[in-house]
Amino acid sequence: MTMIFSITERALDRVRQIATEESVTPESHMLRVAVVPGGCSGLTYELGWDTTKQEGDSVFEAEEFKILVDRRSRLYMDGVALDFTDGLGGKGFHFQNPQAVRTCACGESFGL
Numbered sequence: 485m486t487m488i489f490s491i492t493e494r495a496l497d498r499v500r501q502i503a504t505e506e507s508v509t510p511e512s513h514m515l516r517v518a519v520v521p522g523g524c525s526g527l528t529y530e531l532g533w534d535t536t537k538q539e540g541d542s543v544f545e546a547e548e549f550k551i552l553v554d555r556r557s558r559l560y561m562d563g564v565a566l567d568f569t570d571g572l573g574g575k576g577f578h579f580q581n582p583q584a585v586r587t588c589a590c591g592e593s594f595g596l
Contacts (some may be wrong), residue, residue: 493567
C-alpha cells in the first residue's frame with residue numbers, strides 16, 4: 485500500500501529548531517507521526533522522536549529527517565500534509581488531511 489505524506493518547509497524548519505533545542509540529531513532519531521484515539525472528533529495526531537523503526541512502519545524522508553508512520557496510522561494519513569503556523573490562527577503543527585470529514589473547533593482532532 486502506497487501512502488503519500490508531505491511536510492511543508494515551515495514545518496521542516498520548526499522540526500529542525502526543536503531538534504536543536506532538544507539536542508536530537510537526524511542520525512540518532514526519527515520523527516514519529518501517529519494517529520491515536522482522542523479529542524472531540526475521535527482521532528488526534530501525535531508527534532515525537534523515536535530511535536527505533538518498528539515492524540510495519542513506513543519510512544518517509546524529508547530532507548535530513550526520517551519520518552515513521554505505523555501501520556494503523558497509515559490508514560488515516562494518506563495525502564496528509566504537515567504544516568507549521570505561528571499566526572493569528574494558532575501557533576503549532578497542523579495536519580491538513582483530505583480524508584477528514586469533520587474536525588473540532590480547535591483543529592486538534594478529526595473524524596472520518
